[in-house]
Amino acid sequence: MSLAEELKERARREGAALAGIAPAAPMPQASLLEAQLAADRDASLSFLRRDAAVRQDVRRWYPQAQSVLVCGFAYGGGRESKGPGMGRIARYAACEDYHTALKRRMEAVLAWLRTRAPEADGRAFADSSPVLERLYGAAAGLGWVGKNRLLISERIGSYFLIAGLALNLPLESDRPVPERCGSCRRCLEACPTRALDDGRPFAAGRCIAYLTIEHRGPLPKEHRPRMGGWVAGCDLCQEACPFNSAAPREGVLAPALPQGLPLEELAACDEAGFRERFGRTPVSRLKARGLKRNALLAMGNSGLPRFRPVLERWGQDPDPVLSEQSLWSLARLPR
Ligand code: B12
Structure with a gap:
């Protein structure tokens, strides 16, 4: 077995459902990054802008x-x-936080590689590093970047997270797989805020995942009615994907939350309660205030008059973001 094959086998033993090797070269589609950033001035993903040049080439x-x-x-x-x-709550957000867990697994793979090739060195990434993970994943043959902009595997769909190792060894690369979305448009039609549009750069500022998790301050009024009941992330473009109909229901990350929680409970969560319940999950990124804001919006979108008293109370809150959101939601509910 070649070292490359052994390495992938080792990664699978660390829990990877997919493993492949890409050359450390700039990604040909990396120029689309500039186009996306230019089209998306409203999304406050400032970290993408800051290190855009680094993202285009892992070297x-x-x-x-x-x-x-x-x-x-x-x-x-x-x-x-x-x-x-x-x-x-989106599936990934209902699991234990993946950043440390996956990085640790990649570091274990690197430690093993060093026992096989003492000159080996590398750097692990899992989401937070400036690496265009989906493009390197596509180059490594894990799947293709679909119309929903996610890396899709024919075998396991798209409910998987990416992590990896940039390595100083020249290992044999895998071949990319052909794109299989074809004429399917289900994800595009499933996105209520029209973040996805064929032939246009992804509009991150309209994506419900962005709005619920990354956006600070009041939510843009134009998107509010279409955000439904989502309070942390969104899976609509993945739920609609036919390749996810047979996606595994279990993974390496331990489930930490149900994929839905009562809105009253979410709105009532104080700082200590938030830390206790969500501290070890990706929901922690929202902070208690973000989760409350989203829950108050979802109450307005629910159509349920039973939320009126809660919203009336929150409408008096000294925090202007929470009070404004509550009054907006209140105005949408029937008496
Ligand atoms: C910033 C970010 C976000 C932002 C912006 C998303 C975006 N599309 O860029 C927000 C907050 C919206 C977000 C949302 C989500 N994210 Co996110 N996110 C990231 C992060 C940290 C950086 C992505 C990035 O560099 N974007 C910049 C843009 C320009 O890059 P890009 O979209 O990769 O674009 C390139 C290609 O798509 C290609 N391209 C563009 N258009 C097209 C069209 C076609 C047809 C093709 C072939 C190629 C192509 O060219 C572009 C330029 O290089 C990555 C981790 C990482 N380090 O890569 C995770 C990551 C992409 N996210 C992930 C996940 C799971 C999600 C969510 C599903 C979470 C959820 N359930 O709520 C949603 C899905 C939203 C969606 N449909 O894309 C996973 C995806 C795993 C997978 N199977 O693909 C990643 C890889 C994290 C991880 N380590 O696993 N995310």
Whole structure:
């Protein structure tokens, strides 16, 4: 077995459902990054702008890189729990936080590689590094970048997270797989805020995942009615994807939350309660205030008059973002 094959086998033993190797070269589609950033002035993803040049070539992040091991870790998420009055939580956000867990697994793979090739060195990435993970994943043959802009595997769909290792060894690369979206448009039609549009750069500022998790301050009024019950992330473009109909329900990340929680509970969560319940999950990124804001919006979108008293109370809150959101929601509910 070649070292490249052994390395992928090792990654699978660390829990990767997918493992492949890409050359450490700039990605040909990287120029689309500029187009996306130019089209998306409203999305406050300032970190993408700050390190755009680094993102386009992994060697600007790890100069010794000669190849990149890219892995896909499937996630199941907690019990599904949707319905009127529930705040919906995206599958990945209902799991234990993946950044440290996946980086640790990649570092274990690197430690093993050093026992096989003492000259080996590398740098692990899992989401937070300036690496265009989906493009390197596509170059490593894990899947293709779909119309929903996610990396889709024919075998396991798209409910997987990416992590990897930039390596100083020249390892044999895998071949990219052909794009299989074809004429399917289900994800484009499923996105209520029209973040996805064929032939146009992804509009991150309209994506419900962006709006619920990354956007600070009042939510843009034009998108509010279409955000439904989502309070942390969104899976609509993945739920609509036919390749996810057979996606594994279990993954390496432990489920930490159900995929829906009662809106009253979310709005009532104080700082200590928030830390206790969400501190070890990706929901922690929203902070208690962000989660409250989203829950108050979802109440307005629920159509349920039982939320009126709660919203009336929050309408008096000294925090202008929460009070304005509550009054907006109140005006939408029937008496
Ligand atoms: C910033 C970010 C976001 C932002 C912006 C999303 C975006 N599309 O850029 C927001 C907050 C909206 C977001 C949302 C989500 N994210 Co996110 N996100 C990232 C992050 C940190 C950086 C992405 C980035 O560099 N964007 C800049 C743009 C320009 O890059 P790009 O979209 O990759 O664009 C390139 C290609 O798509 C290609 N391209 C563009 N258009 C097209 C069209 C076609 C047809 C093709 C072939 C290529 C192509 O060219 C572009 C330029 O290089 C990555 C982790 C990482 N380091 O890569 C995770 C990451 C992409 N996110 C991930 C996930 C899981 C999500 C969510 C599903 C979470 C959720 N359930 O709520 C949603 C999905 C939204 C969506 N449909 O894209 C996973 C995706 C895993 C996978 N299977 O693909 C990643 C890889 C994190 C990880 N380590 O696993 N995310």
